[in-house]
Amino acid sequence: MKKKQRALGRPRKEQGAMATEEIILHTATGLFLEKGFQHVSMDDVAKKCNVTKATVYYYYKTKTDLFMDSMIKLMVRIRERSSAILSTDEPLKTQLFQFASAHLKATVDIDINTFMKEAKITLSQEQMEEMKKAEDALYNELESALTRSMERGEIRKCNPRLATLVFVNLLTVKNSMDESYQNSFDSVEDLAKELVDFYWNGLAGGN
Amino acid sequence: MKKKQRALGRPRKEQGAMATEEIILHTATGLFLEKGFQHVSMDDVAKKCNVTKATVYYYYKTKTDLFMDSMIKLMVRIRERSSAILSTDEPLKTQLFQFASAHLKATVDIDINTFMKEAKITLSQEQMEEMKKAEDALYNELESALTRSMERGEIRKCNPRLATLVFVNLLTVKNSMDESYQNSFDSVEDLAKELVDFYWNGLAGGN
Amino acid sequence: MKKKQRALGRPRKEQGAMATEEIILHTATGLFLEKGFQHVSMDDVAKKCNVTKATVYYYYKTKTDLFMDSMIKLMVRIRERSSAILSTDEPLKTQLFQFASAHLKATVDIDINTFMKEAKITLSQEQMEEMKKAEDALYNELESALTRSMERGEIRKCNPRLATLVFVNLLTVKNSMDESYQNSFDSVEDLAKELVDFYWNGLAGGN
Amino acid sequence: MKKKQRALGRPRKEQGAMATEEIILHTATGLFLEKGFQHVSMDDVAKKCNVTKATVYYYYKTKTDLFMDSMIKLMVRIRERSSAILSTDEPLKTQLFQFASAHLKATVDIDINTFMKEAKITLSQEQMEEMKKAEDALYNELESALTRSMERGEIRKCNPRLATLVFVNLLTVKNSMDESYQNSFDSVEDLAKELVDFYWNGLAGGN
DNA sequence: GATGAATGAGCGTTCATTCAT
DNA sequence: TATGAATGAACGCTCATTCAT
Structure with a gap:
């Protein structure tokens, strides 16, 4: 998977840019409510956040x-x-x-x-x-x-x-x-x- | 696998001998109510009935x-x-x-x-x-x-x-x-x- | 499954009435040619012959x-x-x-x-x-x-x-x-x- | 699981170290040709590659x-x-x-x-x-x-x-x-x- | 901070085969 | 002659989790 090109220079800390941790939590909440605990896999969460499963585990132990x-x-x-x-x-x-x-x-x-x-x-x-x-x-x-x-x-x-x-x-x-x-x-x-x-x-x- | 012990005396003929199919259904009902669909595996059911998973599948297609x-x-x-x-x-x-x-x-x-x-x-x-x-x-x-x-x-x-x-x-x-x-x-x-x-x-x- | 009703008396040995063994063999040949060895199960054969798997095994050891x-x-x-x-x-x-x-x-x-x-x-x-x-x-x-x-x-x-x-x-x-x-x-x-x-x-x- | 022995001397860096994905593909090709699709299980492939089935699935979805x-x-x-x-x-x-x-x-x-x-x-x-x-x-x-x-x-x-x-x-x-x-x-x-x-x-x- | 690779354990399902009746 | 019941072994596949980088 190719890295998305990023504009040069120091990216200005966008205001609305939620921290990864928040994104994950927010996404997960939505998924859990929609499908229930069992039917949401860590991969589902990761994919929907455009991060890897390992990243999810980086923020949430289990x-x-x-x-x-x-x-x-x-x-x-x-x-x-x-x-x-x-x-x-x-x-x-x-x-x-x-x-x-x-x-x-x-x-x-x-x-x-x-x-x-x-x-x-x-x-x-x-x-x-x-x-x-x-x-x-x-x-x-x-x-x-x-x-x-x-x-x-x-x-x-x-x-x-x-x-x-x-x-x-x-x-x-x-x-x-x-x-x-x-x-x-x-x-x-x-x-x-x-x-x-x-x-x-x-x-x-x-x- | 142990033969299930049968109480002495009484059961002449098939009296009291629940058919396997019934046993499975009964056991499954209990398990499903206790743990929910996802948390009950076919193996769980089988084991609790003292039969193999294949036997469960013999009676219930899925x-x-x-x-x-x-x-x-x-x-x-x-x-x-x-x-x-x-x-x-x-x-x-x-x-x-x-x-x-x-x-x-x-x-x-x-x-x-x-x-x-x-x-x-x-x-x-x-x-x-x-x-x-x-x-x-x-x-x-x-x-x-x-x-x-x-x-x-x-x-x-x-x-x-x-x-x-x-x-x-x-x-x-x-x-x-x-x-x-x-x-x-x-x-x-x-x-x-x-x-x-x-x-x-x-x-x-x-x- | 209900037994099909059979006319009373000694059934005249119908001419075209293939013996079970033959029916099985004939059916199996067709299935094997159509789908190949792997994709034909003994159950497939049995079902198509309206007999049970055990019957197939009665005539053919494996x-x-x-x-x-x-x-x-x-x-x-x-x-x-x-x-x-x-x-x-x-x-x-x-x-x-x-x-x-x-x-x-x-x-x-x-x-x-x-x-x-x-x-x-x-x-x-x-x-x-x-x-x-x-x-x-x-x-x-x-x-x-x-x-x-x-x-x-x-x-x-x-x-x-x-x-x-x-x-x-x-x-x-x-x-x-x-x-x-x-x-x-x-x-x-x-x-x-x-x-x-x-x-x-x-x-x-x-x- | 035994570490695969690597010949002494030569391979500095990754020289000759086939990537797992390639190993799997190569092994699989051989097995498929030898035994045919049906007779090769994912476990067969995995075992022959000294990896687990899950690893094979990591690279190939089905x-x-x-x-x-x-x-x-x-x-x-x-x-x-x-x-x-x-x-x-x-x-x-x-x-x-x-x-x-x-x-x-x-x-x-x-x-x-x-x-x-x-x-x-x-x-x-x-x-x-x-x-x-x-x-x-x-x-x-x-x-x-x-x-x-x-x-x-x-x-x-x-x-x-x-x-x-x-x-x-x-x-x-x-x-x-x-x-x-x-x-x-x-x-x-x-x-x-x-x-x-x-x-x-x-x-x-x-x- | 984030990832790619790898795994262990389990699950639902299938099927050839056996056996008592 | 024919069957219903039962099984063991495998198989394809999923997933939470770990770890070195």
Whole structure:
């Protein structure tokens, strides 16, 4: 493979020029989310980054490490977005709706469970803990919001942890829907609305 | 290779002697549920059955075929159990509770999505259809029950398909719970009760 | 697989009803010629005969045995046909033409070499001898005809064995021709004629 | 795994140190010619090269690719040799004799047909084209020489393409000869002479 | 900082062959 | 006479990982 010609002289450090390490991480995240841990090979990552496999290994000791870093950084980003939404003055229901919309819009679903289950087999105890922590941080934000809301009497008192898990889980129903059913919703906001309504009212509850 | 010991006395003729084919299917189902499609090799299955890989291939043309058969038979079994529960005269909420209890009790969660996503890559169009059909049959039972209930005015009118998916989805929160949190429920029935309550009342509703 | 229903009573030994053994041999010959030794599995043969692999093994101890029998019987048949052609009163050139036509017409080319080379690796010494004998018998007929012709002064004196091999070899050029070139001959007879002319006159000679 | 012993003294720097890729190609060519496509496993090649199978796959994406490269490079080499012979000022018959000698001497017979037939089943359309092209280039050299000769009136006018194929084919009779008959020729040149004579004079023709 | 070469271990699959019935 | 079940050995291929440069 021929080296690409490079303009002479000291290349001015381009602003947008991501460092190799970042490129790899970013690319890997995309691939992992798209195909799942197993179906992404280190070669796939390398090729998509226009570097060699050895280079990937230069930055990430193992495939699992790369996966870990990808997922954790991803969760951090998600948490930041969530944080922003949940720290406004809007009423809880509105916040939940915004939260749901944001997540359903992301190609990237939070169905981190799916990835985790697949990867867990290869994760060390220590890595598991780290993942857990990142996940927890993600959930805690929401849990606090719910707790506050209960205290203010906005919603009925119930197990806030469970309520959190249920809500996050709810956003993954999209994956159970077949194409045609998914299309029966006019927009993502539509689906978000229906889900939040369901979460809010339950089967029996008011309109 | 050791002959499998057979308990003394009882089995005259073939009584109790599971056919190899069944043993393989049964073993495979367990392994697939435990580790996921990718992490189960044909050799794993074979070894656990005390036969050779070739024997497994004698009964199942490909790994995917074996997986398909495993999952479809599993869904059929689940559906049968569900059917039994949903066709009684009990009020819907009771039925939902029984349904939830049964599923949460099974080591085997209905989180078929997780498996599907992982395996889908290798499934042929035709196989996908077949899977879909099995999955649909599974959901339809519940959907009908919900629809009937709406018609009788037992619960509020809403999209029964979505309600179904949400309910099934709800049962998978267990997977998002870490060990310690899971143990905070006295029993599976406890968890089932909480989940059904949530499903029934929503965040706002209930007494 | 259901047994095909059989009419009651003692089945009259149908005339055309080939014995299983024959069916197998016949089928195998066809497959071997079509795909070559390696690309025909015992299962292929069995399936095409509507019997099980075990049945094939009941009649033929090994795949090589089956191949041997197929090829030898084939060579015998070819020899008989050749014999008929070479024992007429026609002039030699005419006989050669008929010989060539007959062989080129057969889907079954005499390119036995190709099969042999492929199979030889698995043939035992003894089997090789047997094959050789069948091949020789095939060639001897032609060699005698050539020798007689030389003695009668019809053709120039030369090594009759070599002349035989060259002639048989000549008939295999068809395999070297690509489709389009093959089609440039109006008919098999056309090609046969050209080849025999070449054989007869050489590069320099003739009219 | 033993380090390969290297002869003392000579090879300073990489002199004589064939690159692994070349070693593999060279070894593979030999094996394919000796045993045919089917009977050579990637492991065979690897072992004979003192590398692992994975290394072979590092250089050649599939077995078919390795085969293709082997055969095409071989044909190129043959063509070069042929070219040299056919571009001298010698009379055609002498050239043909040299051509025949050269080929018969090579352990490597041009019986490329045999290999092709065996391998064709696994070749892609594109690969087939490439092979055809290499084969054609091989034949064209000879065909041109024959055509030129016809134009100069050295030999009788006839289909030059067919004449080419016949000649090349003729050189494969050696494969039809059993050991003992092959030994009846004093030397390869002897056999070459007889074959060229036959090709030149035909059955009927001059002395 | 980045790479080319090499490997070990494993996987899905095929197939000739055996054997008890 | 015919078969269903089972197997051992191989094969083509992939991939995470290592290492010298």
